[in-house]
Amino acid sequence: MVQFKILISGALAVPLALTSVAYGATPAKNLFGAKRDGAKMTPAVYGSYAKGCVAGAEKLADNGPNWQAMRLSRNRHWAHPELISLVEQLSVDGKKVGWNGLLVGDLTQPRGGPMTSGHASHQAGLDADVWLTPMPNRRLSNKERENISATSMLASRNGKLTNQKLDKKRFTSAHAGIIRTAARYRNVERIFVHPTIKQELCRQNPDRPAWLKKVRAQFGHHYHFHIRIGCPAGSTGCKPQRRVPSMGCDKATMDYWFKVAYGPRRKPKPGVKPKPRKPKRQITLAQLPRQCRAVLAAPGTAGTPAVAAGAVAYQQPTGRIATPSFRAIEGVAQ
Numbered sequence: 088m089v090q091f092k093i094l095i096s097g098a099l100a101v102p103l104a105l106t107s108v109a110y111g112a113t114p115a116k117n118l119f120g121a122k123r124d125g126a127k128m129t130p131a132v133y134g135s136y137a138k139g140c141v142a143g144a145e146k147l148a149d150n151g152p153n154w155q156a157m158r159l160s161r162n163r164h165w166a167h168p169e170l171i172s173l174v175e176q177l178s179v180d181g182k183k184v185g186w187n188g189l190l191v192g193d194l195t196q197p198r199g200g201p202m203t204s205g206h207a208s209h210q211a212g213l214d215a216d217v218w219l220t221p222m223p224n225r226r227l228s229n230k231e232r233e234n235i236s237a238t239s240m241l242a243s244r245n246g247k248l249t250n251q252k253l254d255k256k257r258f259t260s261a262h263a264g265i266i267r268t269a270a271r272y273r274n275v276e277r278i279f280v281h282p283t284i285k286q287e288l289c290r291q292n293p294d295r296p297a298w299l300k301k302v303r304a305q306f307g308h309h310y311h312f313h314i315r316i317g318c319p320a321g322s323t324g325c326k327p328q329r330r331v332p333s334m335g336c337d338k339a340t341m342d343y344w345f346k347v348a349y350g351p352r353r354k355p356k357p358g359v360k361p362k363p364r365k366p367k368r369q370i371t372l373a374q375l376p377r378q379c380r381a382v383l384a385a386p387g388t389a390g391t392p393a394v395a396a397g398a399v400a401y402q403q404p405t406g407r408i409a410t411p412s413f414r415a416i417e418g419v420a421q
């Protein structure tokens with residue numbers, strides 16, 4: 088680029104450079120949010136869960152033998168093929184633990200990237216939200232998929248959901264089973280659930296099995312749980328997250344959640360104005376890995392499947408991820 092500028096006339100170089108800067112400064116969510124189909128490229132992840140994109144993403148079929156995709160108008164059921172296979176397999180394995188089928192929430196936009204609304208993560212094609220409501224025994228209409236709500240697992244107090252207590256009538260052994268099944272897949276690195284769900288799973292599993300460590304307490308996540316897989320083998324541009332630090336069932340962790348994070352709100356002192364909230368960061372294209380420009384520019388994958396032929400055979404990936412290289416305790420979970 089530098090050499091190119093020297094060779095051409097200054098008059099031409101300036102507008103080119105300006106155009107490039109303007110494009111790079113555009114909020115990336117506008118560019119990625121406008122894409123309707125995946126990039127026709129070899130599947131690969133670039134960047135991280137909360138600052139990245141995905142090439143060669145596949146779309147989860149709207150209907151499978153044991154799943155139905157929700158909120159179809161959002162067009163967020165795209166992901167790296169490894170995650171698509173995993174969701175399909177989970178729908179099959181879930182049956183074995185009494186889970187009737189998956190209602191699948193957001194995965195990723197067709198080419199990943201920051202989303203036009205909602206999540207901070209879900210950018211790299213490696214995150215999937217699954218409702219904590221089992222699939223009904225009938226096919227939902229598109230309208231129902233837009234409008235029906237998931238059921239919260241939290242207990243209510245005075246008609247309001249409380250972050251302190253799980254509703255154990257709603258959180259059944261099948262709920263525990265579907266989370267355990269997902270957490271046991273080797274390439275799943277984290278499952279995000281509400282702290283009350285983590286607390287209950289800790290209580291149910293005093294032997295502290297390895298899968299339980301992957302289940303991480305997070306804000307929200309009482310209507311759905313969030314599955315996150317590691318960097319796929321061969322995706323050398325994918326930034327892994329830090330390893331899970333501890334089992335997370337200890338008293339200090341639970342005290343943090345129930346006494347601090349979800350503890351009683353401190354009242355502001357009289358006369359002191361509460362600090363205004365910081366505006367949400369806007370990720371620009373220039374802040375994403377440079378390969379994300381090629382992902383945006385690539386031709387699209389027209390002709391995505393409308394109905395799956397059946398859940399495909401799922402193979403555990405053989406590769407292993409590189410050493411974590413960036414600082415993040417739990418990563419961005421929303």
Ligand SMILES: [Zn+2]
Nearest residue numbers: 216313420421
């Ligand atoms: Zn999520």
